[in-house]
Amino acid sequence: MNDDDIGRSHGMHVVHDGPRQAPALLLVHGSGMSSGFWNPVVPALAAGHHVIRVDLPGCGQSPPTGSYGVAVQAGRVAALLDGLGVRSVAAAGHSSGGYVATALAERRPGLVRSLALVSCGPRPDALLPQPLALRALTAPPFGRLLWAARSDAAIRRWIGAMCVRPAGLPDGALAELRGTTYRALRAVLRGNTEYITERSMPERLAALGVPGLVVFGAADPRWEPSSAHQYGAVPGTRVELLPGVGHVPMVEAPEETGDLLRRFAAVGAAEGGPS
Template sequence: MSTPRFLTLPPGVREQRIETPVGTFAALEALPVSGVPERWPALLVPGYTGSKEDFIAIFQTLAQAGRRVVAIDMRGQYETEGPDDPAAYTCEALGEDIDQVAAAVGAGEPVHLVGHSFGGLVTREAVIGGATKLASYTLMSSGPAGITGPREQACRAMLRELPEVGLEQLWTHRLEPEAIVAGVPDDILAFLRRRLFANSLTGLVTMAQQVLDAPDRLEDLRDVGMPTLILYGEHDDGWSPSSQAEMAKRLDADCVVVPGALHSPAVEAPETTAHALTRFWNQAEQHLPHT
């Protein structure tokens, strides 16, 4: 579970709704404080139990480089509604949603796509599918297949406990105490509770299964030939840093290791993360014809 540092929206950031043929998605949109966007836009997709707020700390820096930057709640996450049908929460189904959102955000222009953690497993489906008009692709703290390490164990525990005890007991007896021990401030703690309970329960269960059982699709991704960045924290406790470094080699992708960060570089090292994304995006645009 990512823990945003703060929830106050920076200047130039506003709440938004992205209308698509497959539904409406809650979003945060960042624009340059002065001037107009001169570069291609970016779409940021959060991980399991995450939300658009996980990117608040990097919005302003990214937008000030001359871009419109949009982060969304996926179907069934926080402020985006979702059905009770488990089929709506597979990586493939959510990837089709990302196709539609990217088309709406780009409005004819290529989009820089970023997937964090489980969001990486979802967004790669959109990349492999080829329907999305993309400028580049970033896997942030994600991996080649199902999640590993301590976060795998936490995910399995959540999947086991959710049907048995429900969200209230899970929050009260495990998630809240863990957050308190980690020193999460009261206002952020209240947000985390509100966000968790706003999620689709069906979505939480199905997404947990998906993040655990995801197959390795790196060969399919490599075949697309998309400019790709692998970005992760030096001490990532999800997919190991070594597995992500190996993934970068298999994809022949750029690789950035964020010093001191764990599984959420956008939260734990926002300036380093934002500058790495901006540098990669600028380089990708230099090698693609502008429309």
């Protein structure tokens, strides 16, 4: 069975970059987004890593599924990695993708050797009043209608509302965003809230005991940027704030973000070995 067949068997579109014999690095996208949002940082990461990107169920090129809970999604990713023969991975997640990556480490502590969280809100009270473009697209009942009728311009406004630096959509991301279903988006948002309400991200990270990196835009319009410092109390976790950057650092500041992830992904790579 080839990689495409393995991905389909687990209900997820998978993208591979870099040498297969190199240490594995998993990249997980945020709510309603897709693997294509990592495109700007992949060249820097793939030079020394086997980069594995997934479209989570109901997003991008992956079909919808019955459940979008964080732990359920993490279980599907774990099964996919098993199917690919990956035994050790550095995991990085953007926004709610960080919750999935963390739940993966919780579920399979021997699989995840290090964890990087990009724009990943630590607890519900750190969420800021959301920009109008985001509220309009995600709030029922009108959100469903707006989502169904969304134009390319509306999608660009949605992404632009999360950014501070001028940033165009990565190649292919516009088409991938059209694959995300409204039902999946709403279910994912509910699941995210439940996950960090049950236990905060700093608490989860402290319990895992793996090396951690937290990257936040210092001008993030979704999460209170100062909340990133809550992670600073977690042993072995480093916090990096990027000045003048919003919620999507890999698109707004790809060189800085890619360099941080590249250097961090090397942590424990020798011990973890190749995929």
